[in-house]
Amino acid sequence: MPFFTLEYERADLRARLAALAVEVKLLRWAHALRRRRGVLWWKDKDGDVEGPGDTDDGPSRVWGQVQYAQSGDLPRDHNGPPGGPLPEEILPVEKPVGPGKVAPALRDAASLSPEIGIVGVLLVAPWMAAYEATIRSYNDPAKPLAELQADVGEPKAGYDDHHVVEKASAKEDGFSNEMIDSRDNLVKIPRMKHWDINRYYTTAQEELGGVSPREFLRGKTWQERYDFGINTLSRFGVLNP
Amino acid sequence: MTTARLASLSERALKGRFLDLAISQHRAVAELDSKRANEIYALMEQVSQELKARPGDQRRELIDLLSHPNAWVRFKAAVHTLGIAPVQARAVLEEVSNQTADPLCRAYARGSYDAVVAGTFPQK
Numbered sequence: 001m002p003f004f005t006l007e008y009e010r011a012d013l014r015a016r017l018a019a020l021a022v023e024v025k026l027l028r029w030a031h032a033l034r035r036r037r038g039v040l041w042w043k044d045k046d047g048d049v050e051g052p053g054d055t056d057d058g059p060s061r062v063w064g065q066v067q068y069a070q071s072g073d074l075p076r077d078h079n080g081p082p083g084g085p086l087p088e089e090i091l092p093v094e095k096p097v098g099p100g101k102v103a104p105a106l107r108d109a110a111s112l113s114p115e116i117g118i119v120g121v122l123l124v125a126p127w128m129a130a131y132e133a134t135i136r137s138y139n140d141p142a143k144p145l146a147e148l149q150a151d152v153g154e155p156k157a158g159y160d161d162h163h164v165v166e167k168a169s170a171k172e173d174g175f176s177n178e179m180i181d182s183r184d185n186l187v188k189i190p191r192m193k194h195w196d197i198n199r200y201y202t203t204a205q206e207e208l209g210g211v212s213p214r215e216f217l218r219g220k221t222w223q224e225r226y227d228f229g230i231n232t233l234s235r236f237g238v239l240n241p
Numbered sequence: 242m243t244t245a246r247l248a249s250l251s252e253r254a255l256k257g258r259f260l261d262l263a264i265s266q267h268r269a270v271a272e273l274d275s276k277r278a279n280e281i282y283a284l285m286e287q288v289s290q291e292l293k294a295r296p297g298d299q300r301r302e303l304i305d306l307l308s309h310p311n312a313w314v315r316f317k318a319a320v321h322t323l324g325i326a327p328v329q330a331r332a333v334l335e336e337v338s339n340q341t342a343d344p345l346c347r348a349y350a351r352g353s354y355d356a357v358v359a360g361t362f363p364q365k
Contacts, residue, residue: 100272107271111342138344195273196345202275204282205349206320207356209363212279235351237344 023119087116087124095127106131106192110138133158137190142240148187148233160194161186164229165222166201169214175222185226189238197236247291256302259288259321260314263306267313270345289321289365300325307333312341316350323357324365331357 090108109121109128113135122129137158152161163170164185171180179185189197201213208216213232217225233239247255262285269277292299304326306318319333331354338351356362 100274103273104268104271107345196348199270199273199275200348202279203270204279205352206365207353207362210282210286212275231355235355236348 020119023117023123087112087120091121091125091128093125102131103192103195106135107138109135110192114139134191138192140190140238142234142237144240145187145230148189148239149183151188152183152186154188156188158191159188160191162189162194162197162233164233165225166214166217166229169201169217170222170225173218179222187233187238189233193236193238197232197238200232200236244287244291247287250291252292252295252299252302255288255292255299256305259285259303259318260306260309262288263314263317264311266317267311267346270313270349285317285321293324293365298325304329312337312343312346312350316346316353319350320353321365323362 090112092105096102096105105125106128109125109131113121118132118136121135122132128135135158151159163180164187165175165180167180171177204210204212205216213228217228220228230239230241234241247258250258262281266278266281266285269275269281289300289303292302300322303318303322306314307322307326307329309315309318315333316337319330319337323330334350334354334357338347338354341347341350353362
C-alpha cells in the first residue's frame with residue numbers, strides 16, 4: 001500500500017475517533033445538565049408521582065413512566081421542571097429477551113434519537129445497530145400516497161411493503177391474489193409502523209363495537225376495506241392525506 | 242377476576258383496577274401482544290359495566306382518570322366516560338389523538354375520536 005494512502009487512512013481514523021470523543025463528551029454533558037436540573041421523577045406503586053427531592057426508598061420503576069416522561073405527557077400535578085429519565089435508564093443496554101420486548105425498546109430509541117442522535121442511542125445500546133434503519137424510519141414524516149407507492153417491490157432497509165387492504169382477511173373472504181397483491185394495494189412503509197398496524201388489525205377497538213378491525217371488515221366490500229386501510233395509514237402517521 | 246368478585250369491590254377499588262388494566266393494556270399493545278391486549282380489553286369492559294350498573298352510574302369514578310399523566314389511561318378513561326361526560330371525554334380524546342407524543346397512543350385514540358366526530362361510536 002502506498003505510504004500516502006496509509007497516512008490518509010490513519011488521519012481519517014484519528015478524525016473519526018476525535019468526532020466520537022466529542023460526541024461522547026457532549027452526551028455526558030447533556031446528561032449531567034439534566035441531572036442538575038433534577039428532572040428525574042417516577043410514580044411509586046401507589047400511583048403517587050415522586051420527584052428527586054422525595055425522601056422515599058428511591059424510585060420504584062413502574063412500566064409506563066418512561067413513556068410519559070419522554071412523550072411530554074408530564075404529570076399535571078408535578079411541580080418540578082419538565083424532563084425525563086436519562087437515556088441509559090430508558091434504553092436496555094443488552095437486547096431484551098422475550099417476545100415483544102424488542103419493539104418497545106426500539107420505539108423508545110426512535111423517540112430519543114432526535115434528541116441524542118442515533119450515535120447516542122448506539123452508545124447506550126450497541127445491540128440496536130442491527131436495527132438502525134428501523135429506528136430511523138420510525139420517525140419519517142407522513143407522506144403522500146404516490147410517494148409511499150413509489151418504492152414498492154424494491155428492498156429498502158427499515159421499510160416493508162404493506163397491503164392497504166389487509167391480506168389475511170381479504171384472502172379469507174375470497175378476494176383474488178391479483179387484487180390483493182396489485183400495485184394499487186401496496187405501499188412501502190416504515191417497518192415498525194408495519195408491525196404496529198398489523199397488530200392493530202387484530203386488537204379489539206371500542207369504536208368498532210369491541211371487535212378487531214380484521215373481524216369488523218369481514219364481509220365488507222373491497223372499497224370499504226381500502227378506505228379503512230387508508231384511514232389506518234393516516235392515523236398511524238404514515239400517510240399524509 | 243370474576244364478576245362476583247368485582248361486585249364486592251368498592252368504586253374506588255374498581256377505579257384502581259381500571260387504571261391497572263389500562264397500564265397493562267398499553268404495555269401489551271406496545272409489545273405487539275394483541276392476544277393479551279384483547280384479554281385486558283374484556284376485563285376493562287367488565288369493570289366499566291360493573292360501575293355502570295351501580296346506582297347513579299358510578300362510571301363517574303373514572304372521570305378522575307381523564308387527567309392521568311399516562312395518555313393511554315386518559316384515552317381509555319375517555320372512551321368509558323363518553324356516556325356520562327361526553328364533552329369532557331371528547332376533549333380528552335381530541336387532545337390525546339392530536340398532541341400526545343406516543344405515536345401508538347395517538348393512532349389508537351384517533352380511531353375513537355374519528356368515530357365520535359362521525360357519530361358512529363357505539364353508545365355505551
